[in-house]
Amino acid sequence: MMLHYDVFVNSLADLPEDKELQLALRDLTPGKYKYCYKNVKALVSPDPKKYEQGLQVRFGRGQIHPAPYSIKVLEQVERIPERWR
Amino acid sequence: MAFKDNREYIKALDAAGELVTINQEVDWDLEAGAIVRKVCEEQGPSPLMNRIKDYPGHRYLGAPISTYKKLAICLGLDPNSSIPQIATEYLKRTNRPPVKPVLVDKKQAPCKENILLGKDADLFMLPAPMVHDGDGGRYLATWHFVVTKDPDNGDVNWGMYRQMCYDSYTMTGPLLPFSDGGKVFHGKYKPRGLPMPFATVIGPDPLSAIAACAPSPIPESDYTGMLMGKPVELVKCETVDLEVPAHAEIVIEGEILPDVSLEEAPFGEYTGYRTSPRDLRTCYRVKAITFRNDPITTISNMGVPTDEGQLLRSFSLCLEMDALLRSQGIPITGAFMWPESTHHLVVIGVKPIYSNIAAQIAQLVFGSKLGPWFHMVVVVDDQTDIYNYNEVIHALTTKCHPQKGIHIYEGAGTPLYPFLSYEERLKMAGPKVVFDCTFPIDWDPLSEVPRLVSFKTVYPKEIQDKVLANWEKYGFKAR
Ligand SMILES: Cc1cc2nc3c(=O)[nH]c(=O)nc-3n(C[C@H](O)[C@H](O)[C@H](O)COP(=O)(O)O)c2cc1C
Ligand SMILES: [Mn+2]
Numbered sequence: 001m002m003l004h005y006d007v008f009v010n011s012l013a014d015l016p017e018d019k020e021l022q023l024a025l026r027d028l029t030p031g032k033y034k035y036c037y038k039n040v041k042a043l044v045s046p047d048p049k050k051y052e053q054g055l056q057v058r059f060g061r062g063q064i065h066p067a068p069y070s071i072k073v074l075e076q077v078e079r080i081p082e083r084w085r
Numbered sequence: 086m087a088f089k090d091n092r093e094y095i096k097a098l099d100a101a102g103e104l105v106t107i108n109q110e111v112d113w114d115l116e117a118g119a120i121v122r123k124v125c126e127e128q129g130p131s132p133l134m135n136r137i138k139d140y141p142g143h144r145y146l147g148a149p150i151s152t153y154k155k156l157a158i159c160l161g162l163d164p165n166s167s168i169p170q171i172a173t174e175y176l177k178r179t180n181r182p183p184v185k186p187v188l189v190d191k192k193q194a195p196c197k198e199n200i201l202l203g204k205d206a207d208l209f210m211l212p213a214p215m216v217h218d219g220d221g222g223r224y225l226a227t228w229h230f231v232v233t234k235d236p237d238n239g240d241v242n243w244g245m246y247r248q249m250c251y252d253s254y255t256m257t258g259p260l261l262p263f264s265d266g267g268k269v270f271h272g273k274y275k276p277r278g279l280p281m282p283f284a285t286v287i288g289p290d291p292l293s294a295i296a297a298c299a300p301s302p303i304p305e306s307d308y309t310g311m312l313m314g315k316p317v318e319l320v321k322c323e324t325v326d327l328e329v330p331a332h333a334e335i336v337i338e339g340e341i342l343p344d345v346s347l348e349e350a351p352f353g354e355y356t357g358y359r360t361s362p363r364d365l366r367t368c369y370r371v372k373a374i375t376f377r378n379d380p381i382t383t384i385s386n387m388g389v390p391t392d393e394g395q396l397l398r399s400f401s402l403c404l405e406m407d408a409l410l411r412s413q414g415i416p417i418t419g420a421f422m423w424p425e426s427t428h429h430l431v432v433i434g435v436k437p438i439y440s441n442i443a444a445q446i447a448q449l450v451f452g453s454k455l456g457p458w459f460h461m462v463v464v465v466d467d468q469t470d471i472y473n474y475n476e477v478i479h480a481l482t483t484k485c486h487p488q489k490g491i492h493i494y495e496g497a498g499t500p501l502y503p504f505l506s507y508e509e510r511l512k513m514a515g516p517k518v519v520f521d522c523t524f525p526i527d528w529d530p531l532s533e534v535p536r537l538v539s540f541k542t543v544y545p546k547e548i549q550d551k552v553l554a555n556w557e558k559y560g561f562k563a564r
Contacts, residue, residue, distance in 0.1 A: 008221065008348070008351075008363055024347070024348050026222070031139060032139045032140075032209050032210075033209050034114065034215075035215060035222055035223050035250070036209060036250070036251075036252050036253065037222070037251045037252050037255075037347075037348070038252070058219065060351065060362065060363055061219070061351050061359045061360075062217075062218070062219020062220060062221070062351045062359055063219065064219075079345070079347065080255065080342070080345055080368070080370070081344070081345070084280070084340075084342050084345065084370055
C-alpha cells in the first residue's frame with residue numbers, strides 16, 4: 001500500500017476512527033518536498049483500505065507502528081496567523 | 086593560522102588524511118546520515134559528499150570536528166597533539182583580549198553569491214538531511230549557529246540551537262530558556278509580543294562553530310576572533326538588522342514568532358538516544374536565504390559517542406569550569422570530561438586542603454550557567470591524573486565512601502536526560518550527584534590513610550632506577 005503521509009502520536013488513542021481530527025502530517029511523496037509538514041483536518045481509520053490514502057503512524061520516539069492506517073484529508077489548516085505569512 | 090571558511094579547513098583535513106571525498110550520488114534521506122553516524126562511531130575521517138540526490142550543485146561535509154585530531158587541525162596544531170596540549174593552546178588564545186569582528190562589503194562576501202527572497206526563499210531548495218530514521222523531520226541546522234540580538238542593549242549572540250524544516254518557510258527547534266538566545270527571546274521579545282530577528286549560519290568556518298557551542302560569556306564573534314588571532318569578517322543580512330560571517334556557506338534570515346509554536350522532535354541527541362519529547366517548540370519564519378556557489382551543508386550526526394557536540398562541549402564546558410573554580414581560589418589541578426560520558430560526567434582534581442572541598446566544587450559548578458548540561462561530578466585529589474581513565478576509575482571505586490562521599494542535589498536540567506521520567510523531562514528536572522574521591526583530611530596520615538601501592542609510590546628511588554635500567558636486560562621490551 002502506498003503511504004502518502006505519516007503522523008506522530010503518543011498512543012493509538014490519539015487516532016480515533018472516523019472522528020474529525022486536526023493533525024500535523026508529514027508528506028511522504030518522494031522528492032525534494034518529502035517530510036514537509038501539512039496541517040489538516042482529516043478522518044482516519046486503522047483499516048488500511050477504508051480511505052484512499054495511506055497513513056504511517058509513528059510514536060513519540062520515532063518508532064513505526066507496524067500496521068498502516070488510512071486517511072481522508074478534509075481540508076488544510078493554517079496554524080501561522082495571517083500577519084506572519 | 087586560521088581557516089576563513091570550511092573550504093580551507095577541508096583542504097587541511099585532506100592533507101592530514103582526515104577527509105574522504107565521495108563523488109557517487111548520496112541520498113539526503115538517511116544515506117548521508119548513516120555515513121556520518123558510522124564515521125562518528127569509528128572516529129573516522131570526515132566525508133565530503135559532492136553529489137546529493139535531488140540537489141545538484143549542493144554538497145555535504147559530515148562529522149566536521151568529531152575527533153581531537155580534527156580539533157587540533159582546526160587550531161592549526163599538530164594533528165597528534167595531546168588533549169592537555171590542545172587545551173593549553175585553546176586557553177592561551179581565549180585568555181587574550183577580545184578581538185572585535187570587522188564588517189566587509191557585500192561584494193567581498195561569498196555568502197551573497199546567491200540570494201533568494203520572499204517566496205523564493207523555500208527551505209526545501211536546500212538539502213536538509215533526514216539524519217536518523219525516526220526523526221521528527223529534516224534537520225537543516227545541525228552544525229551551525231543562530232544569530233540574535235538583545236532588543237535593549239544590542240548584545241549579539243551566536244548559539245548552536247538545532248532547527249528542523251517544518252514547511253517551506255518555517256523551521257522549529259528547542260531554543261531552551263536558559264541559553265543566551267533563549268533568555269532574550271523568552272524574557273524580552275515574547276512578553277512584548279515582538280518577533281525576534283534571526284540569522285542561521287550553516288557551514289560556518291570551524292572556529293566560529295566552536296565559539297557558538299562554547300558556554301563562554303564572551304560574545305561569540307569576539308571569541309572567534311580570539312581563537313583565530315584575527316577579526317572574523319562579517320557582512321550585513323538582507324532582511325534583518327544582523328550580521329553573519331561573510332565566508333559562511335548558507336545563511337537563513339527571518340523572524341522567531343512570539344506567539345506561535347509548532348511540533349519539533351524527536352531527534353537523535355548528544356546523549357546517544359532520542360529522548361526529548363516531541364513538543365510545541367520555537368517557530369522560525371524564513372524571509373531570505375543566501376548561499377555560496379556549490380554550497381556545503383555541514384552535518385553533525387548526534388548519537389552514541391563520539392560526535393562533535395560531545396567532543397567540543399566536553400572540552401569547552403570543562404575549560405569554563407576550570408576558569409570558574411580558579412576564579413574562586415579553589416586549588417584545582419584541572420577539569421576533564423570524557424566525550425564518551427556525553428558531557429554528563431566531569432572529573433575535577435583538587436588539592437584537598439580542607440574538608441568538604443568536593444561539595445563546594447559541586448555547588449559552584451552545578452549552580453553556574455554550565456549546570457543544566459551535566460549531572461555527575463567526580464572529585465579526585467591532586468595525585469590522580471584526571472585525564473587517565475584507569476587512575477580515575479580506581480580512585481572512584483576505592484576512595485569514594487558510598488554513604489559519606491556521595492551527595493545528591495537538585496539543580497536545573499534539560500528535557501534531554503534519558504534517565505528522567507517523561508514528566509521530569511517536560512519540567513527540565515536536574516538531579517545531580519557528586520562523588521567525593523578524596524580521603525578525609527582529618528585521617529591520621531601515619532595510621533589511617535591507606536597507602537597507594539604502585540611502582541612509583543612503594544619502592545625506594547634507587548630500586549626503581551635499578552629496575553628501570555635493567556628492564557631490557559631482564560628480557561622485557563622497552564615501552
Ligand atoms: C550540535 C548541537 C546542537 C545543540 N542544540 C541545542 C538546542 O537545540 N537548544 C539549545 O538550547 N542548546 C543546544 N545546544 C547547546 C548550545 O549550543 C550551547 O549551550 C551553547 O553554549 C549555546 O550558546 P549560548 O551560551 O550563547 O546560549 C546544542 C549544541 C550542539 C553542539
Ligand atoms: Mn552566548
